[in-house]
Amino acid sequence: MRVAVYSTRAYDRRFLDEANAAGRHELVYLEPRLDADTASAAAGAQAVCAFVNDRLDAATQALLHSLGVRLLVLRSAGFNHVDLAAAASLGLAVGRVPEYSPHAVAEHTVALVLTLDRKIHRAWARVREGNFALEGLLGFDLHGRTVGVLGTGKIGRCFARIMLGFGCRVLAFDPQPHPEALALGVLYVGLPDLLARSDILSLHCPLTPQTRHLVDAAALAQMKPGAMLVNTSRGAVVDTRAVIDALKSGQLGSLGLDVYEEEADLFFRDLSDSAIADDVFARLLTFPNVVITGHQAFFTEDALRAIAQTTLANVDHFVATGSPLHAVSVERLVP
Secondary structure, eight states, X not given: OXXXXXXOOHXXXXXXXXXXXXXXXXXXXXXXXXXXXXXGGGTTOSEEEEOTTSOBOHHHHHHHHHTTOOEEEESSSOOTTBOHHHXXXXXXXXXXXXXXXXXXXXXXXXXXXXXXXXXXXXXXHHHHTTOOOOTTOOOOOSTTOEEEEEOOXXXXXXXXXXXXXXXXXXXXXXXXXXXXXXXXXXXXXXXXXXXXXXXXXXXXXXXXXXXXXXXXXXXXHHSOTTEEEEEOSOGGGBOHHHHHHHHHHTXXXXXXXXXXXXXXXXXXXXXXXXXXXXXXXXHHTTXXXXXXXXXXXXXXXXXXXXXXXXXXXXXXXXXXXXXXXXXXXSSOBOO
């Protein structure tokens, strides 16, 4: 099958070529992001492979369908960037990568926590300038602190396990408490309790209409003053403007982000020679108690290898059966 792979970088080619070593599919690598303006590049392909910031809205899908595309395979677990109703009406199959490496994201979350706590980013910059003063670098022991986990899927449970290893008390909120988390010693509480009791709050939930701006001004006001917030899930779970206000007032003590609600025009690109046009994002960069990484929590060799293998397994299964191995539909998820 001919597959047009959008938003391609060198690392995508490396791992997809490795997974396709037998040459069972023709992979056409395209650097541009997928949207209605670039969809025509998929001409001749029966499948399109998209990443998290590609736009698979109704207009884009209609164009792809007119070109003969019948399968949309996502190199991601999230699918909030796909109009599933449009896919269903057009008869387009959609497949995703339901998991790749929960350890990759959980470990990156811990890296953000430690960086913010011990001011590693500030210390690194100081030492390079010959400044070895400790003022302004005071942290706190993680041992004995209360960590809140919002969402206890595989990544949330993995993060909880690590923080329990630090000697933290771990609270969680999830509409469906998980037996594994309970067995680890995680205590499930209501969302207001989670916000009020957590010294560190880490977000591990999908982006849905219900979770969009879940952490808004009202939620931030309920948090323990000076608490840390870390988001490695989806950017729009957090209301960025409300977070900026909470940072300015001191209600929020520190912020770690690997995702951003308007990241599509920023992340996965080298903009080092350009001015950042997003004023909200630029404001975030002015805070010394904010650390931002560019959606790299997933970015390990293990995860990329798993993503490539599952992506091609979806294509294989579609060729054999007419449905991807890990299909996404508007009615349900097929595990």
